[in-house]
Amino acid sequence: YPAKNQQPCSTAGFSSRIRTESCFLCQCSGLRSAVPLAVVEEILLNLPAHQVVRVCRLVCREWKELVDRAAHWRERCRREGIQPQDPSRAPDGWCQFYFLTKKRRNLLKNPRAEDKLQGWKIVQNGGDRWVAEENRNPFPDETVTKCFVTSYGLCLKQQLIDLKKEGYNEAFMDQLQPHIKISDWYAPRFDCGCQYEISVELLDRRKKPICTFQPEKVFFQQWNDEPWCEVSRITLTVQLFPYNQTKSRCYCLCICSALFQMTHVFKDYGPGVQFIRFTHGGVDTQYWAGWYGIRVTNSSVEICPAEER
Incomplete structure (x- = not known):
């Protein structure tokens, strides 16, 4: 899932990001056998969502299962105050619901005439x-x-x-x-x-x-x-x-x-x-x-x- 307002990056910037995430992945791999899964899940809930999907999910099968669970994204939504429009109707996919809601915004520029006709x-x-x-x-x-x-x-x-x-x-x-x-x-x-x-x-x-x-x-x-x-x-x-x-x-x-x-x-x-x-x-x-x-x-x-x- 793309990060909110993600902008294209240069080759150097992309390489730097890969090195950073690879280093983070190695650190996570070292923790997987020493930390109980309940603690791991709490750590994941406190990390940026896009990093959890791009990096943490790749560490091992147990972590992938944690990240893929609807319960993880439902809890993340609860903590961040993100709720379905109809609380009695659960989303088909909590992960998709989370990212789409976080990215949601009006894509039109100057929709209220505040800048006269600029943007149109x-x-x-x-x-x-x-x-x-x-x-x-x-x-x-x-x-x-x-x-x-x-x-x-x-x-x-x-x-x-x-x-x-x-x-x-x-x-x-x-x-x-x-x-x-x-x-x-x-x-x-x-x-x-x-x-x-x-x-x-x-x-x-x-x-x-x-x-x-x-x-x-x-x-x-x-x-x-x-x-x-x-x-x-x-x-x-x-x-x-x-x-x-x-x-x-x-x-x-x-x-x-x-x-x-x-x-x-x-x-x-x-x-x-x-x-x-x-x-x-x-x-x-x-x-x-x-x-x-x-x-x-x-x-x-x-x-x-x-x-x-």
Whole structure:
């Protein structure tokens, strides 16, 4: 199993690492007959996981059996506070679950518009173009404060994820076939119709699609109010002036703003996946100048254990 955020190393660095691990292996071999297995297991639990797999497991048959036991990885997970999403459902393989969980992270750069459009390739930039701005309405996660906004011409942006550079080499992906979970949050304005679309492709080394998730485009009508989604209501005070400008009246305007989450999990996608191409965006269907189109934020692509649903 590759170490988290493992980077390619030079020949000299690789040789040095081999010498270090060989020396460690010799030391371990000298201990195997003198130390009870219960003590050995406790020592293994206090060593880095990747060293246990790469080195300690090779010392002897007894140590290999210790490392290969589900109990070893279950205990390691317990000590490090790693738990399945559903505690009542044990993972099929605790070792695989441990490494995938430790390495799990969002592979998309700048998913919350915190650095404006940095990290994204602009595929379509219609109307008044993409823009990053503060969220108009509260997001479920209070740390998400910004979003990307589309305009009256089609706006699409994209990221290409190189799995090898992210620490997931071809053998790892082919043999383990970990689940690939994508998530994207999008929201319309209540006063303007708009369209949302997304496409996520798993690509081979030549960047040819192996598997694609591309649901139908989502359309929102002007003055939309979706009863099946969670709706947040914000009351604003609007001051209206009559023609004579001598009196004013205050009205309460109830604005319904909906947040939607698009999710998908790739499973059993087959061998050869080396890249992931994530594309999303949309357009304002009223053709209004400015930024009245779909809003997107908090997008994610994660390599996760098979137990994730």
